[in-house]
Amino acid sequence: MFLSWRTSNTTRCLNLGSYNYLGFAAADEYCTPRVIESLKKYSASTCSVRVDGGTTKFHNELEELPARFVGKLAAILFGMGYVTNSAIIPCLIGKGGLIISDSLNHNSIVNGARGSGATVRVFQHNSPAHLEEVLREQIAGGQPRTHRPWKRIIVIVEGIYSMEGELCKLPEIIVVSKKYKAYTYLDEAHSIGAVGQSGRGVCELLGVDLADVDIMMGTFTKSFGSCGGYIAASKVHTTESAQKLARIRENSNFFRSELKKMGFEVLGDNDSPVMPIMLYNPAKIPAFSRECLRQKVAVVTVAFPATPLLLARARICISASHTREDLIKALDVISRVGDLVGIKYFPAEPPKIAGADHDKLE
Template sequence: MLESLKIQTNHFKLHISLSHTLSKYSNHILLLIAIFKSHHKSKKMIAIPYLTALTTYFSYGLLFAFGQFRDFFRKIFDWFRYNNLHGYAPICLGLEDFYIRRLYLRIQDCFGRPISSAPDAWFDVVERYSNDNNKTLKRTDKVSRCLNLGSYNYLGFAAADEYCTPRVVESLEQYSPSTCSTRVDGGSTTALHNELEDCVAHFVRKPAALVFGMGYVTNSAILPVLMGKGSLIISDSLNHNSIVNGARGSGATIRVFLHNTPQHLEEVLRELIAEGQPRTHRPWKKIMVIVEGIYSMEGELCKLPEIIAICKKYKVYTYLDEAHSIGAVGKTGRGVCELLDVDTADVDIMMGTFTKSFGSCGGYIAGTKELIQYLKYTCPAHLYATSISPPAAQQIISSIKVILGEDGSNRGAQKLAQIRENSNFFRSELQKMGFEVLGDNDSPVMPIMLYNPAKIPAFSRECLRQNVAVVTVAFPATPLLLARARICISASHSKEDLVKALQVINRVGDLVGIKYFLAEPIKQKFD
């Protein structure tokens, strides 16, 4: 396979042991260099400055070298400690968590920050401190009021809403917080669950839908039911980990294609169809191509029309994950199919979550009535997991009604117009300032590339000090050398909020040194 393809498949790995020998680690570095070269050839990616790549490699090299040196002495102390286990093997192997000990723990104050309010445009971040170099963090009674640039609250429904909140409270009083049983047990499928599934099917323009209590499980539990031994899954190399785990659990043969590259997808399909199953070369029982509507770490829109055309040409099924696109893009919020003018009948299986645009929890699968009926009989997430909370279900129903204007107002259309305007304005201004911003227009997700490990905590901490809360993302959510800050824009952000955020990010960008391109003169208005 291509070296770049080997690298992008690292996105399918949840962990890499960095306590290998230096020679093995060097091989990882050589492979990771290939991804930068491949990005240079991609029209969707900005060319990475060689000096930035060089300093990033050098920084990780220093971290690795000094970490290995310290671990040499740690082995001596661990030898005495493990000899006192009375024959038991250690539950936590001390030298197999190199990355966590030598990098993550030192900057863990940048992650998992607790809040004490709704995740609205502004929220209260609880302040923390550490007395042991960030190994443990303790909360204080102080909070900081910060501008929220990290939550998936795309349409603002996660905060109190004049239409949704009263109905959610009413459903809580009527149905209680939980059904305390699975969907196939008595009393767990309420009238709200049936209404929600009809509402979702109508919203995504599919004959039927099935809802689940957790978005992650929707992918990881569905794929093993639909695919199995003798089947073939062809997955985008940057698909979400829930898809990765679901594909692995299915027992099907898995192949990946270069991220958002329809030409490579067709090459992979043609080759694998010709070869057939491994060893026997029999025809595949079924083939499924899995893509996302908006890639959560890239902010890119899927090239869905081209991919659909290829799937129809080779008679393979299409599975579309719209976790970040449903409700957030499209004229009426119906996702990338509406935005890119794709007939939903051409997408065999539509998956999405309610944790973003709808301000709730859970996920759904939409498709034909036969497919949904089959899943009701076979899917473990439906048969064995507790059903979605009734108040959460009511929140989804109410938010969809607002989006479609069925609440008697035009607030839904205003929210959709606002998030589109906010996203495009914010992305454009960041690019003018000289930041390397990934993603496409209309996408509310916009990663700002950081690269260097030292810039991850520097950018996050300095933004927080100036009352702007951002999310920084590093390995294993991204490849090791492609750290970034992921900005998520909401319809609840006002123009003043965005201008303030740009002012802070502009100053911090200059301070940290992450403006990798020449800024345009327009940036002066944010000084």
């Protein structure tokens, strides 16, 4: 028998650790009533696998939605995001095939690649130049022992790398993949719904033709506030809340900019709602997270083995549902805790006085 230990106290906190990028998982005025209505009408489960009577018209309708949204011909649903990668990759490639994977790809991709039976090679994180070097070397050598040409080559990257907050250099990756006739597999778990003018991910944000990405993976568990994942492979248009998308971009860029001004080392790119604050020393993790929690700001900290031993970090996730007051409160708490723990590795910018004439102040 397993017992869970709980405190007797309940603390209401500002949540900076959730993947609820668009705020749909909260009490959303559009989604929440429809979820409740659907649960009352159709129940929570079919209690059966899809091949054995578990497929309903709603599964088929739901598969059409992400396919249309990302401009592909069809999509397949999965019960969870992790399973999407780990289950579909062995279906796409096997023995005699070559997978070239970014060195910081998610563990679900790593496990899927291992289970495929294909040869796996890794290229330096977000480096199109090293990707080309690996591709050239592997194509020249061919399959192990027989040196026959590869049956299929798939390059796997992520839209936003969740531990780094970085955007994929997708345009350059696609140029290299096309040059060597490799398929491109894009994991948009953290980018679909969160970036791009209409939320269609890094392709839209970076101006990449959707047709140039062969396989698109995404999840419903983050921006869309639900569960499950999908694979879309191969154009129509769907609508998305432009207001929420504008708000998450504004919130993310404001928060990132203010953290840097305070002297924190923040990884990642503008427009990314994921922003790691570097702690480095693992010993700082409990002090930072507990002190933030004591001041009613909940953050997620990440350390080895998810990151290298001396690259511990706090991973902040911004949502469209955060108000400016929420963000200012969080920044104030994080700044004070950062001073206490000693993780401001750069000089802070002096505060600007609204309406002051800087020439007269000198």
